[in-house]
Amino acid sequence: MVDNPGMSSCTPSIDRYAVVGHPIAHSKSPTIHRLFAQATGQRMDYSAIEAAPNAFAETLARFVAQGGKGMNVTLPFKVEACGLATDPMPSAVLAGAANCLAIRGERIEAHNFDGTGLVTDIAQHHGTALGGRRVLVLGAGGATRGALPALAAAGPAVLAVANRTAQKALDLQTHFAPHFAVQAGGFEDLAGESFDVVINATSTGLSDQTLALPLGLFAPNALAYDMVYGQGLTPFMRQAQAAGVCRLADGLGMLVEQAAEAFTLWRGVRPQTANVIRSLRGVSICASSPPPP
Ligand code: ATR
Numbered sequence: 001m002v003d004n005p006g007m008s009s010c011t012p013s014i015d016r017y018a019v020v021g022h023p024i025a026h027s028k029s030p031t032i033h034r035l036f037a038q039a040t041g042q043r044m045d046y047s048a049i050e051a052a053p054n055a056f057a058e059t060l061a062r063f064v065a066q067g068g069k070g071m072n073v074t075l076p077f078k079v080e081a082c083g084l085a086t087d088p089m090p091s092a093v094l095a096g097a098a099n100c101l102a103i104r105g106e107r108i109e110a111h112n113f114d115g116t117g118l119v120t121d122i123a124q125h126h127g128t129a130l131g132g133r134r135v136l137v138l139g140a141g142g143a144t145r146g147a148l149p150a151l152a153a154a155g156p157a158v159l160a161v162a163n164r165t166a167q168k169a170l171d172l173q174t175h176f177a178p179h180f181a182v183q184a185g186g187f188e189d190l191a192g193e194s195f196d197v198v199i200n201a202t203s204t205g206l207s208d209q210t211l212a213l214p215l216g217l218f219a220p221n222a223l224a225y226d227m228v229y230g231q232g233l234t235p236f237m238r239q240a241q242a243a244g245v246c247r248l249a250d251g252l253g254m255l256v257e258q259a260a261e262a263f264t265l266w267r268g269v270r271p272q273t274a275n276v277i278r279s280l281r282g283v284s285i286c287a288s289s290p291p292p293p
Pocket residue numbers: 138139140141142143144163164165168201202203204209211
């Protein structure tokens with residue numbers, strides 16, 4: 001795959017894509033899309049662009065003017081990206097944020113594939129269809145907001161959000177009430193409840209902070225899923241493991257699955273993801289266990 005943004009006029013043009021964020025240096029998206037392109041025989045250029053916190057709009061405008069075809073958007077620009085799109089799709093409107101833009105001439109279509117990526121990863125790589133399950137999301141920020149519509153669409157028996165600041169969970173409940181039902185409250189309201197899937201969407205991420213979760217929160221054979229990923233187990237995965245949970249997953253598969261949605265939208269070809277996740281795990285290993293018998 002030859003990536004050459006500075007091509008000469010006689011070089012056949014290659015469709016350009018990028019991920020934009022701040023910071024962006026450690027993004028795995030260029031590697032993921034390069035692997036997708038290689039595997040599907042697509043000729044495309046995908047780069048990482050760092051934008052200053054106040055410069056997303058001009059970065060997007062420049063990219064569009066240069067003929068860019070699509071953009072992934074990461075922190076802290078997802079909300080702004082949704083607002084700048086001419087055609088925000090329902091997934092972006094519901095989340096109030098976009099992580100994928102498709103540029104069609106002067107029109108910019110916005111999508112949010114984070115939730116779909118999460119649900120697909122849980123179903124396909126962790127053997128857990130969410131239909132009929134009790135699902136809990138910890139945290140009530142942008143990550144939770146992006147994930148809830150796809151989680152609800154998967155048909156869980158119960159979908160709950162718990163947050164350190166209970167009011168923010170209640171605000172999300174109100175926001176989504178016209179579309180689907182969500183149980184909401186503080187961590188203390190979880191006492192006596194148990195869940196089949198517990199997803200950490202707080203920003204505690206890789207910082208070694210323990211969440212104040214009650215005993216018995218994880219049902220037998222529960223899956224503990226952390227939206228972040230790193231080397232080995234994340235602090236949340238370790239916390240779940242200490243509570244007796246055997247099925248642990250980090251968010252690398254979610255990243256790859258949302259990228260696959262973007263790639264499919266842009267190129268009209270759906271890439272295989274399992275090999276890409278395995279290949280990325282060569283440098284970023286996760287302890288994911290098989291589904292229950
Ligand atoms: P993001 O866009 O990554 O979701 P965010 O919108 O800033 O980030 O939201 C951060 C989430 O992590 C919030 O739900 C926050 O809880 P509060 O609303 O109570 O602030 C949660 N969070 C951050 N640090 C936390 C901690 N130490 N313990 C529990 N929750 C925490």
